[in-house]
Amino acid sequence: MRKLIFGILLLAVVGIGLLHIFTPGDLVFYHDTYRRLSYFPIAVGAILFGITGGLTLAILTSLAFIPHIILFMGEGTEAYLSELTEILLYIAVAVIIGFIASKERRLREKYELLSAKLKRSYARLHSETELLIEVEEQLKASRKLSILGQLSASLAHEIKNPLGSIKGTAEILLDEFPENHPKHEFVKILVQEVDRLNTSVDEVLLFSRHPQNLEQEKGRESLSKVITRVYKLTQNRTEKKKIAFRLTEVDACRDCLVDGHRYSQVLLNMLLNAIDAVDHNGRIEIACQREASWAVVSVSDDGPGVFDTELEKVFEPFYSRKENGTGLGLSISKKIVEGYGGKLEIEKSRWGGACFRIWVPTSLPNAYSPDQVSSV
Structure with a gap:
């Protein structure tokens, strides 16, 4: 020009x-x-x-x-x-x-x-200010959670012992009342509710521990075997709701060895959430695939899904949309997966529901260690 x-x-x-x-x-x-x-x-x-x-x-x-x-x-x-x-x-x-x-x-x-230069300085200052505010908010939340975790753990320990006594007494009463007795059903409900409360207390105790303090499993299992076992465990529930429950490409994770007990807990939590979320005649699918040095397990459903505003909240402790939920299941699952060097993510499924993706490393020792925990 x-x-x-x-x-x-x-x-x-x-x-x-x-x-x-x-x-x-x-x-x-x-x-x-x-x-x-x-x-x-x-x-x-x-x-x-x-x-x-x-x-x-x-x-x-x-x-x-x-x-x-x-x-x-x-x-x-x-x-x-x-x-x-x-x-x-x-x-x-x-x-x-x-x-x-x-x-x-x-x-x-x-x-x-x-x-x-002033524009770049302002942008950098704005970014650093936002980061500082975010870190400060995270620090506040961390302090609150730390105090809440300590208090919850203390209360859980205090509650667990009386629960054992209550359950023992209820089981004695259950034996004394035959099934045709009018009070048998009430005592049975008492035992079930004590079990449910005991499960909630165990979740609080598990969440309050640091990952490296969790008990180590001596045996390793194939991830595909763990998936198949959890699939069979939940089949009865899906059949009651007439859910189309499908297991695909599970052999892709056959050579990935994991802590069977912990990963069973994670997968069971994902599936129970999916079963609760979908309606009758709904769809749930478990799939496994390999991506580079990762085995990726996905649990998808066609339920209502999760709003975009909730995607980052679902893994927060004590956050739950269930009426009787503790809000610790997903937090504990994320803590377990990350403790083994993996990742737990949520996104929309191809049916519009929720899809949880569990990234399991295949190139790292799949057990808790202080180095892995600090790097997550």
Whole structure:
């Protein structure tokens, strides 16, 4: 674009020079007009291209003006010098305007550079401020959870012993009342509710422990075997709700060895959540696939799914949409998976429900260690 503009200015200079040549010398008014028009390309060139551009156009204008000066050489010294002075004015205008334009351009570039630095500094400051606020909020939440975890663990220990006594007494009463006795059903409900409460207490105790303090399983199992076992365990529940329950590509995880007890707990939690979420005649699918050094187990359903605003909350402790849920199942599952160097994610399934993806590392020892826990 700049070359095009400079070319147009050159054409203007050449054109004015030709007008001087082909216009008769006695038409003074026209020659005076041409002289004044010559300042425009010089001034524009100086503004756009600085001193260099202005001087170039001024010199070219002067060269184009020479044939016109020759016409006045015979008119006397005064007329000749007047025309020569015009050339000096061309050069002076080019230098003055070019100097001012160059200085203004340097100042503008300096301010633009300063503005860009300020913008980057502001963006960095804004980012660091957001990070600081986020870290502060996480620290507050961590402190609250730490206090809550300690309190919950203390209460859980205190509750667990009386629960054992209550369950033992209830089982004695259950034996004393035959199945056809009207009170048998009530005692049975008491035993079931004690078991449910005991499970909730165990979840609180498990969540309050650090992953590396969890008991180690001596035996390892194939991940595909664990998936198949949990699948069979939950088949009865899915049949009652007439759920289309499918297991696909499980052999892809056959050579991945895991802590069978812990991963059974994780998968069972995923499946029970899915069974609770789907309606009668719904769909649930467990699939396994290999991705580089990972075995990825997905549990998908066609239930109502999870809102986008809840995607990051579902793994938070004590967060639950169930009326009687503790909100610890997914938190504990995530803690177990990450403790073994894996990842637990949630996304929308292809049916619009929820899809939990468990990433199990195949290249790392699948057991808890302080180094793995600190790196997660």
